[in-house]
Amino acid sequence: MNDVCVLGSFMKDLVASAERRPLPGETLHGTGFAEFLGGKGVNQAIAAARMGARTAIVGTIGEDRYGEEFLELLSSNGVDTSWIVRHPSLGTGVGLPLVLPDGGNSIIIVSRANAAITTADVEAAADVLTASKVLSVQLELPVDASHTALRLASTAGVTTILTPAPVGPVDPSLASYVDILVPNEVEAAALTGLDCNDESQVPMIARELAEDWDLRACVVTLGARGAFVLDRIGGFEERIAAHDVDTVDTVGAGDAFCGSLAASLADGAGLVDAVRLANAAGALSTTVNGAADSAPDRVAAAALLTSALRPR
Numbered sequence: 001m002n003d004v005c006v007l008g009s010f011m012k013d014l015v016a017s018a019e020r021r022p023l024p025g026e027t028l029h030g031t032g033f034a035e036f037l038g039g040k041g042v043n044q045a046i047a048a049a050r051m052g053a054r055t056a057i058v059g060t061i062g063e064d065r066y067g068e069e070f071l072e073l074l075s076s077n078g079v080d081t082s083w084i085v086r087h088p089s090l091g092t093g094v095g096l097p098l099v100l101p102d103g104g105n106s107i108i109i110v111s112r113a114n115a116a117i118t119t120a121d122v123e124a125a126a127d128v129l130t131a132s133k134v135l136s137v138q139l140e141l142p143v144d145a146s147h148t149a150l151r152l153a154s155t156a157g158v159t160t161i162l163t164p165a166p167v168g169p170v171d172p173s174l175a176s177y178v179d180i181l182v183p184n185e186v187e188a189a190a191l192t193g194l195d196c197n198d199e200s201q202v203p204m205i206a207r208e209l210a211e212d213w214d215l216r217a218c219v220v221t222l223g224a225r226g227a228f229v230l231d232r233i234g235g236f237e238e239r240i241a242a243h244d245v246d247t248v249d250t251v252g253a254g255d256a257f258c259g260s261l262a263a264s265l266a267d268g269a270g271l272v273d274a275v276r277l278a279n280a281a282g283a284l285s286t287t288v289n290g291a292a293d294s295a296p297d298r299v300a301a302a303a304l305l306t307s308a309l310r311p312r
Contacts, residue, residue, distance in 0.1 A: 083128055203237055
């Protein structure tokens with residue numbers, strides 16, 4: 001049995017840095033360039049593994065250099081790659097992030113092989129999906145594949161987590177297999193039409209999503225403002241404060257949060273304690289450039305959390 005299984009995407013990130021976003025039709029000199037391995041699925045799997053969880057990933061890559069890089073990275077982090085499909089003609093997915101001086105980012109993704117995953121591929125991975133304690137899914141893959149994975153896992157009693165990104169209309173039948181929804185500010189606002197920038201509306205957003213989706217819990221991540229947890233089973237809500245860190249790059253922070261959350265829940269932590277540790281992991285990830293490479297280990301995340309909780 002694995003602790004965490006991730007169904008998700010593989011994206012080779014080609015990252016440009018600039019002082020601002022270009023205007024329509026404008027060519028703008030950048031201030032830097034770097035290449036990183038990412039994709040929400042890979043980021044979350046590595047984050048979970050670094051938090052100590054036995055982790056497997058299900059997805060599709062190309063038979064190209066980028067695909068080989070992913071296999072090497074995942075294996076070196078202890079992630080089981082047995083369930084990865086190699087597509088013979090489509091290349092591995094690529095992401096094109098633009099990072100601003102304050103660490104904020106915008107990202108264009110080109111799915112390529114990620115979009116080729118089929119329900120048959122997912123069904124072939126049923127053994128690992130149903131034998132894990134927690135399944136984490138995002139929306140960078142075709143909805144049929146995500147639906148199949150969530151259905152198989154939920155039916156088997158696996159705790160299911162969905163990151164609704166990229167955000168868009170969600171099939172109600174998909175929602176019925178989700179235990180914990182983890183949207184960020186933009187995604188939560190898009191799904192409800194409410195304003196996450198208004199602190200008074202954040203609890204309303206979580207309640208609306210939890211009720212509409214019939215969730216066990218909803219965790220809204222708020223970037224530099226921390227997170228908000230609503231646990232319908234436990235019957236409580238809690239605001240989790242942000243950590244004061246030196247942010248250089250927010251790419252992958254949400255994935256570090258979700259991977260850590262999945263690992264902590266698989267380890268038996270209660271929801272609020274798991275979110276507190278995930279919040280620390282997400283904060284630490286912003287202090288390192290890149291996506292997958294920025295995920296901290298459990299020792300570092302726990303140290304930051306302990307220092308934040310220590311009386312001053």
